[in-house]
Amino acid sequence: MTPLLGSVLDASELPLAELQAARLDGQLIPCAGRYLTIDAPDAAEVRAAVVHGGRSDRVIVELRSAAWVHGVVLRPPAAPQLCVSVSARTHRGPSAGLREVRFEQGDLTKLGGVLVTSPLRTALDLVRTADDGEHDEDRDAVRELLRLAGTTPGRALELLDARRKLPGKAHALRRLAALDVVGTLSPR
Numbered sequence: 440m441t442p443l444l445g446s447v448l449d450a451s452e453l454p455l456a457e458l459q460a461a462r463l464d465g466q467l468i469p470c471a472g473r474y475l476t477i478d479a480p481d482a483a484e485v486r487a488a489v490v491h492g493g494r495s496d497r498v499i500v501e502l503r504s505a506a507w508v509h510g511v512v513l514r515p516p517a518a519p520q521l522c523v524s525v526s527a528r529t530h531r532g533p534s535a536g537l538r539e540v541r542f543e544q545g546d547l548t549k550l551g552g553v554l555v556t557s558p559l560r561t562a563l564d565l566v567r568t569a570d571d572g573e574h575d576e577d578r579d580a581v582r583e584l585l586r587l588a589g590t591t592p593g594r595a596l597e598l599l600d601a602r603r604k605l606p607g608k609a610h611a612l613r614r615l616a617a618l619d620v621v622g623t624l625s626p627r
Contacts, residue, residue, distance in 0.1 A: 446479035447488045471504075471515045483508050484551030490519045491553040497527040498537065499547060499554040502568065503577075505561040508550065511583040543602075559588035563599050567611035578618060592618050 444452055448467065458474050461467040467474040471489050479485050486508045490500050502520040506512045522540045524547075546560040556564060562584035565577045585595055596615050599608065 444476075446476050446485055447473055448476070449473045449492065451493070471519055482551075483510060483555075484553075486510070486515075487550040487553035487555050490515055490521075492519065494521070496552070496554070497523050499523060499540070499542075499556065501540070501556045502561070502564055503580075505556045506565065506577070506580045506584065508555050509558050509561060509584060509587060511558075511580040511587070512577075557588065558584040559590060559595065559598070562588065562595060563611065566614045567599075567605065567607040569614075581615075582618065 448458060449472070450458065453461075458467060462469060462474060466477055468477060468479075471492075473489050473492060475485070475489060487500055490504045490508060491498060498521050500508055500519070501522050503512060503516045504520040507515040522538050525539045525541050542556075542560070546557055547554050548557045549555070555561075562581045565581055565584070569577050582592075585592055588595075590598075592615060596612065599605075599611060599615060602608065605611075
């Protein structure tokens with residue numbers, strides 16, 4: 440039999456009282472302000488849909504939210520980390536209040552119809568934007584994201600170094616070079 444509801448639910452599908460009752464009954468799992476059915480597949484596409492929350496197709500999942508979608512961190516951040524591309528600039532509508540980010544070719548991937556930063560872009564963003572405490576937590580995630588991207592920390596260092604006018608670049612180069620898997624590489 441075809442299910443009437445999807446694997447990801449929120450108050451637009453069922454009243455909040457029913458969602459909470461199903462959660463208490465063990466049928467739903469709260470996640471990123473939405474609910475997953477207990478039989479939802481553990482797939483990147485499902486995680487992307489949870490974080491994206493049915494927003495405009497121009498909204499992009501980034502940073503730790505993207506790391507969770509890619510399966511390299513156990514929990515999503517409390518608030519979804521989302522952005523829009525500067526090429527999709529808008530002044531009104533659902534993307535208002537989201538930061539605008541410049542992306543290069545290959546920086547984005549589509550999972551289940553949702554735009555998510557690629558594993559490589561997510562790794563570079565994490566080393567560039569995290570404060571020192573978050574960076575310590577993200578070291579393993581960055582290593583795993585680089586593995587998923589099929590690249591080495593040394594190559595990621597070169598790619599980051601080649602990008603122009605990138606906020607936090609010098610700090611990120613030092614962090615990337617400091618990963619133990621980088622070995623003797625140092626930022627230029």
